[in-house]
Amino acid sequence: MPELISSLRAIVGASHVLDPADPAVDLAPYTRDWRKRYQGRARAVVFPGTPIEVAEVVRLCHRLGVALVPQGGNTGLVGGGVPDESGQQVVIQVGRLNRVRRIDKANLTMEVEAGCVLAHAQQAATAAGLMLPLSLASEGSCTIGGNLASNAGGTQVLRYGNAREQCLGLEVVTPEGAIWNGLRGLRKDNTGYDLRDLYIGSEGTLGVITAAVMRLQPAPIGVVTALATCADLVDATDLLVQAQARCAMTLTGFEVMNRTSIDLVRRHFPQLAQGVPAANWTVLIELSGPTSEGMTRLQLEELMADCMDRGLIDDGLIAVSMQQSRTFWHLREAIALAQSQEGLNVKHDISLPVSAIGEFVAGADAAIARHVPGARMVCFGHLGDGNLHYNVQAPEGQDPAAFLKNHEAGLNALVYDAVVHRGGSISAEHGIGRLKRDELRLRHDPVALALMQRIKSALDPSNLMNPGKVL
Amino acid sequence: MPELISSLRAIVGASHVLDPADPAVDLAPYTRDWRKRYQGRARAVVFPGTPIEVAEVVRLCHRLGVALVPQGGNTGLVGGGVPDESGQQVVIQVGRLNRVRRIDKANLTMEVEAGCVLAHAQQAATAAGLMLPLSLASEGSCTIGGNLASNAGGTQVLRYGNAREQCLGLEVVTPEGAIWNGLRGLRKDNTGYDLRDLYIGSEGTLGVITAAVMRLQPAPIGVVTALATCADLVDATDLLVQAQARCAMTLTGFEVMNRTSIDLVRRHFPQLAQGVPAANWTVLIELSGPTSEGMTRLQLEELMADCMDRGLIDDGLIAVSMQQSRTFWHLREAIALAQSQEGLNVKHDISLPVSAIGEFVAGADAAIARHVPGARMVCFGHLGDGNLHYNVQAPEGQDPAAFLKNHEAGLNALVYDAVVHRGGSISAEHGIGRLKRDELRLRHDPVALALMQRIKSALDPSNLMNPGKVL
Numbered sequence A, B: 001m002p003e004l005i006s007s008l009r010a011i012v013g014a015s016h017v018l019d020p021a022d023p024a025v026d027l028a029p030y031t032r033d034w035r036k037r038y039q040g041r042a043r044a045v046v047f048p049g050t051p052i053e054v055a056e057v058v059r060l061c062h063r064l065g066v067a068l069v070p071q072g073g074n075t076g077l078v079g080g081g082v083p084d085e086s087g088q089q090v091v092i093q094v095g096r097l098n099r100v101r102r103i104d105k106a107n108l109t110m111e112v113e114a115g116c117v118l119a120h121a122q123q124a125a126t127a128a129g130l131m132l133p134l135s136l137a138s139e140g141s142c143t144i145g146g147n148l149a150s151n152a153g154g155t156q157v158l159r160y161g162n163a164r165e166q167c168l169g170l171e172v173v174t175p176e177g178a179i180w181n182g183l184r185g186l187r188k189d190n191t192g193y194d195l196r197d198l199y200i201g202s203e204g205t206l207g208v209i210t211a212a213v214m215r216l217q218p219a220p221i222g223v224v225t226a227l228a229t230c231a232d233l234v235d236a237t238d239l240l241v242q243a244q245a246r247c248a249m250t251l252t253g254f255e256v257m258n259r260t261s262i263d264l265v266r267r268h269f270p271q272l273a274q275g276v277p278a279a280n281w282t283v284l285i286e287l288s289g290p291t292s293e294g295m296t297r298l299q300l301e302e303l304m305a306d307c308m309d310r311g312l313i314d315d316g317l318i319a320v321s322m323q324q325s326r327t328f329w330h331l332r333e334a335i336a337l338a339q340s341q342e343g344l345n346v347k348h349d350i351s352l353p354v355s356a357i358g359e360f361v362a363g364a365d366a367a368i369a370r371h372v373p374g375a376r377m378v379c380f381g382h383l384g385d386g387n388l389h390y391n392v393q394a395p396e397g398q399d400p401a402a403f404l405k406n407h408e409a410g411l412n413a414l415v416y417d418a419v420v421h422r423g424g425s426i427s428a429e430h431g432i433g434r435l436k437r438d439e440l441r442l443r444h445d446p447v448a449l450a451l452m453q454r455i456k457s458a459l460d461p462s463n464l465m466n467p468g469k470v471l
Helices: A002-012 A049-064 A120-126 A144-149 A195-199 A235-249 A257-268 A293-309 A322-342 A354-371 A400-421 A438-441 A446-459 B002-012 B051-065 B117-126 B144-149 B195-199 B233-250 B259-269 B291-309 B324-343 B354-371 B400-421 B436-442 B446-459
Strands: A044-046 A067-071 A090-093 A100-104 A108-113 A166-172 A179-182 A208-215 A222-230 A249-258 A282-287 A313-319 A350-353 A376-382 A387-392 B044-046 B069-070 B089-091 B098-106 B107-113 B167-173 B179-182 B209-215 B223-232 B251-258 B282-291 B315-318 B349-351 B377-380 B387-393
Touching: A002 A049, A002 B002, A044 A100, A044 B044, A044 B098, A044 B167, A049 A179, A049 A293, A067 A144, A067 A208, A067 A446, A090 A222, A090 A354, A100 A120, A108 A120, A108 A144, A120 A144, A120 A166, A120 A235, A144 A208, A166 A195, A166 B107, A179 A195, A195 B195, A195 B282, A195 B446, A208 A400, A222 A293, A235 A282, A235 A293, A235 A354, A235 B233, A249 A257, A257 A322, A257 A376, A257 B117, A282 A293, A293 A313, A293 B117, A313 B089, A322 A376, A322 A387, A350 A400, A350 B051, A354 A376, A354 A387, A354 A400, A354 B117, A376 B002, A387 B349, A387 B377, A400 A438, A400 B324, A400 B387, A446 B179, A446 B195, B002 B051, B051 B069, B051 B089, B051 B179, B051 B209, B069 B144, B098 B117, B098 B233, B144 B209, B179 B195, B223 B233, B223 B291, B223 B324, B233 B282, B251 B324, B251 B349, B259 B377, B282 B291, B291 B315, B324 B377, B324 B387, B349 B400, B354 B377, B354 B387, B354 B400, B387 B400, B400 B436
Parallel strands: A044 A090, A067 A090, B044 B089, B069 B089
Antiparallel strands: A100 A108, A108 A208, A166 A179, A166 A208, A222 A282, A222 A313, A249 A282, A249 A376, A350 A387, A376 A387, B098 B107, B107 B209, B167 B179, B167 B209, B223 B282, B223 B315, B251 B282, B251 B377, B349 B387, B377 B387
């Protein structure tokens, strides 16, 4: 083991390798996942400063038969970025690769290193008068490399797509330590197999992403936000259909929150829910118009009025200022935090065809109520993308930890069975990692799983790149 | 050989197998490519009627060690869909798999079989009040399966992306005859490696696409088109930047045509160029607004006026009717036909970062003028996507066939060297097929090529699926 550490230090410099044998060092930030479900052990944590150093580290580990775990901001929700309990895996931390290398304003692209924090990349785009419309709760600490490795989603997918759709090119170190330079800023490029999209979403199991070319967008001109309340989710879905038909590409946000979600925010962050009418379902609608804010507001008012006439909306509230608009988004974003305050819960990050969502939620709500009487369904998310966070909180007054322990497996089975039955996905935006690996094996198309396994074996025959994750 | 034919007939029915030994049968439509560069021979042409029959045909051929060439509308431009000259390959023609299986209006998706002609799929979407915004010159005969296998581009990429971005799910028969059912209509789905995008653009070398779920879009509301003339390509690029900044997602078309392109249309289809001012560069701009046609027209007028003030545009013409708008598009689409009328020429389907295009064209024009004095550069294409058709026509009065024979290799080397040097692609939307296989091998990143080869070997270890194409 000492030879490994000294060899790593020879590559990246002594101060850029953390050795667990050093009593002054706390490895927890690199060995424990964000949700604190997995506490692993590392043989070393190494911080390369250049892609060439990444390649040298990978070659060294490949030669020695040492497994590697690539890690960015360590904000993943499925345990994909932390080592296992063996103490044999090396964490390759890309946080020092944090430069925005170049912004090409005419081409609307940014070349950025994997360890750059998402918020910094967003700020660099904004400073250039443009926009990087990838936006997630963890944007202050997650990194571009991790966003791509996990194909992150977030709140702007409806209009701009997932991390996948926002990436044009990649630089990757392969499991054997070669550097693939695929840093192309092209919107059309049909030269062989699509390696870019294979690496995106592969969660570090096929190599280490070291840099990317991201698409930028012109800054939006008129952005207007509203809240609308609906009697049920079918009405909310119909409202979505109307909004898409009438506003087309102007519709940039369509988030739903059920009553329990907002009640939890009201309990834990009362100021954020002030003035929000109580309702079965609350929808956050955002339009980003091509001309003025005034024109966009007019369009939103017409949509809301028409949908009230149709009986889809009961009540509505159009933000009168940027400040109020931010409050609406804070309400939406506070749900996850309010859930944490309320205590441990069973989380599901699922997606379904939009047309199936109303029936799915009605069916799953009823089944869960039978399974655990009093369980509180906290359902919210990106209805415009068919993506719901369908979480289950313990009945009022019950111990959350005991609830999680006793019911997680049963609730997962119930929810995932219903999702798969309706053509949905058991992981819409969080990925598979370690948390859902067994679920994937159990529920995914066996032909697809066999193809994935062949690809993994072909590109990482020694199985040293983030082993035990995804497959 | 007779056993193969009779076994194929047992699977798909006697009338759905064409046997080259039958003197009454003309196999040319299936063995010769659209550009007539490749005239192959087939051991048989088989027309399965269901995905299960496709799988049975593939399993039979796999067992017998017979290579297969998947084929849709046979409109490809790189020889990817026709058999080689050996007479040993079976063409698997998917034209009978031509159903639109289902349109889900709330989910904005269409499930469609691989052999469905693109125009039929477009019509089905339109009939449902929606839009399938994949649009190419060959849409009357190309098929969805071929569009996906080659990741087709076309004129609506700027706003809606390539075929890749418009596809949510696939059904594929693997090289060993298993059926992967990946027909999901989900906008977010992070469950393992992205097999969908691996198959899209793999040109039939990894399996046979049998069906797909395509994204649909709300029908656009106000569509307005204009022509603008620019003194040079740098002005046209600046105009693009302005249009993107001012119109954002409203900009749905931005095509350029150089003087020679329009002169050729003027010569061969004079009625299409009537009233079009002569200029070094002509730009076709299309906006699709979210509200009314009147609002969109106002936005386009403001853009044009402002860009005239800035000196980017010399002259402009906003279409006053849908009829005139169609004429503008016909002008653009007629260039390829006018080139055919003018005679054989050297074609390049390239892409570059938008910021590099002005310098690229200036440099390549000058180099070609030195290489073949009098050669006529016919340069047109999708500037908004960085994709140019940079074609070279023989000098006036010279024999096109002799020009092609003498200069194709030299001009290709000159153009492709310059493209690669500037971070561009030697095949933006046409793919690799057989035509550009050697160029790919020569010019592509060697690490990427090695990864592609590993994937091919892993998924098609017997190399029976469209061998000799792409890699």
